[in-house]
């Protein structure tokens with residue numbers, strides 16, 4: 001692996017290696033007082049965040065620091081990035097600094113692909129526009145495996161704004177690679193034209209999908225979409241596509257509820273569902289994110305380059 | 306080009322000898338555990354424990370110690386897959402730990418193992434058993450038990466084959482174009 | 487004026503003849519004293535005419551100038567280009583169109599025919615002084631807000647009617663703007679995968695459907711720029727069958743390239759209208775072959791490096807086209823057996839001249855000697871750094887193309903010889 005730009009770039013074996021490596025990372029840190037391994041000492045990881053995302057940025061920072069990499073973070077605010085410096089100029093600056101890996105978050109789809117053409121180090125896509133967020137998909141698969149013991153054969157419903165969701169795109173690709181059966185559930189306005197070609201089933205009916213789901217993954221729905229006529233009102237959206245206590249009751253007994261965060265409580269997910277200790281994996285997803293990102297950093301940087 | 310340094314019966318003899326030496330030097334293997342370093346240190350550790358048991362009826366707990374995350378020479382090779390570290394039953398606290406690896410070369414693996422071991426607890430003492438010592442140490446490390454000392458050049462490679470991982474037992478000396486370490 | 491004897495050239499790929507060029511026209515009689523150009527194996531075509539060229543001057547001389555664009559045009563076999571109005575300032579007054587026209591004359595490599603804006607500042611609010619531009623020295627006949635559509639249907643109707651007075655034509659960039667807000671590429675399977683906002687085919691087709699109905703209603707001529715979808719071809723075919731006076735152009739890139747190239751996220755493939763699917767490409771080729779689409783027009787759109795070496799979403803849309811148009815047309819239409827040399831000459835010279843109100847080009851005695859000589863056997867690979875354009879945004883870099891322009895004559899004077907511009 002040289003870069004991680006799309007979850008679709010991972011073969012089944014590579015994806016399983018990431019998940020297995022994440023387990024090892026968890027084991028290696030379990031019970032340690034100082035959560036730090038010397039593995040990536042001397043390597044420089046640059047977090048390049050053109051778009052604000054505190055949780056993803058912190059997760060990558062922690063992952064890199066736990067492997068003893070030198071971590072530099074450029075955030076959109078207060079750096080040259082916000083002063084209109086082009087992506088290319090930024091790339092050349094990173095080159096000059098000798099970055100071994102660049103973790104790139106960007107509001108435009110494909111920005112990490114462009115970056116990968118301009119820098120020698122590895123590029124890690126930490127979310128690009130409405131395209132992909134591969135480490136999120138990896139941590140979701142990791143969470144499923146921890147909770148349910150496997151990914152292969154799981155029935156996963158991904159619910160909400162698929163059209164604008166990088167999380168959905170990466171999950172569809174990765175879960176398909178890992179043998180899960182994915183069903184996308186959304187109002188037709190929030191599904192892309194061309195979704196029929198995806199390796200996933202499509203449904204407009206959440207109630208009909210839930211009884212056959214081992215995993216239900218709720219996507220964040222931005223309230224602004226309402227103004228663009230994707231759906232008439234928040235109330236109607238949450239009535240048709242929100243996960244509340246009643247709907248949670250339709251799930252099989254051991255099914256889990258996931259959300260990549262940040263949540264709109266009361267919109268796509270009811271507070272009591274999000275906080276349900278038995279089904280909700282939302283907090284766990286955050287801690288699993290660090291392990292999975294350590295695994296990815298190790299696999300990208302832990303060898304000869 | 307390769308030439309056999311040890312064949313299968315040689316390997317068995319060497320393992321037996323080390324097992325005897327461990328019994329001697331550890332006072333009958335009391336409070337002793339063996340920790341195999343992946344990949345081939347693990348089956349070797351199991352064999353040593355089995356032979357000790359066969360000779361004296363003593364159960365020596367076996368563990369696995371993956372040292373990859375503690376290596377300082379990762380840049381020199383492709384990414385290595387991580388293996389599970391498995392604590393021996395009863396842990397390592399206060400025990401005599403015998404680290405087991407196939408080949409002792411620069412000593413960097415052992416250094417990483419000492420670091421990794423710290424995460425498991427504080428042993429009373431640590432010893433090292435290797436099937437082959439090929440020299441060229443880069444750190445002040447020596448083995449307590451050595452199956453065979455093999456003077457090598459750096460352009461050569463010592464390859465250990467074990468039935469559990471490779472289908473047969475043998476130790477080969479190979480010449481290679483570029484010395485990899 | 488120089489006299490040339492072009493020996494052994496094959497007009498339209500037919501039997502070889504010697505062409506005498508004297509006093510700016512194709513001549514008969516004595517070749518005494520003529521400079522001889524050995525053209526054995528070359529095909530002669532009337533000088534190509536481009537209906538859709540962005541020369542960027544005034545305003546973005548860092549991307550292209552009338553001079554550099556003219557040179558690229560001549561190297562591509564062109565003897566006339568229509569310079570689009572979306573400059574800065576916009577070509578919406580007699581003053582600006584005359585400036586562009588004069589710059590073209592000074593460059594002297596092709597006839598630069600300015601296109602006038604339909605509306606003031608391309609803002610789509612009120613008509614520009616179309617008559618003044620028509621009456622100016624530039625004698626504007628093609629009007630277009632290209633870059634954006636004349637969206638207001640009432641304004642479009644009036645423009646169509648108004649230009650009848652001086653034989654003008656409105657060239658519409660057909661794009662329903664509400665359907666393409668934030669659009670980055672063709673809406674479809676590839677866009678869905680890449681997470682790029684889609685530009686639906688219906689946004690083009692809806693606008694063309696509206697415009698052909700308006701043109702039919704007021705009995706005006708309509709020209710449709712850069713048709714890019716199979717559905718547009720169907721609508722045009724229907725309108726033409728009904729007798730509507732509509733003409734249409736297609737770009738070389740829409741005849742060859744498809745939207746899956748966006749998977750590289752390299753904005754060299756970002757263009758408006760966007761690259762479409764293989765089905766669309768096939769329909770466009772068929773439509774061009776059967777005359778539903780009248781002309782090939784380059785939509786030559788130079789962009790400075792910083793507008794392309796960027797994220798896809800931040801890049802400007804557009805591709806270079808002048809130097810590669812004929813080769814791409816040969817690849818897409820001639821090598822597929824859809825058009826012969828005569829058919830290509832019709833689509834790249836005669837039809838665009840007719841639409842733009844220029845005299846009919848031809849290779850007959852007495853006609854102006856504006857012509858181009860093409861080596862049909864050549865294969866070449868465009869190199870962005872070697873382009874005569876000031877910009878580098880060719881989508882064909884590293885792609886082998888057939889046929890190469892060897893020489894171009896503008897009214898008897900060579901603008902290109904041995905594949906090199908003469909000035």
Ligand SMILES: [Zn+2]
Pocket residue numbers: 632633634659711712758759
């Ligand atoms: Zn246009």
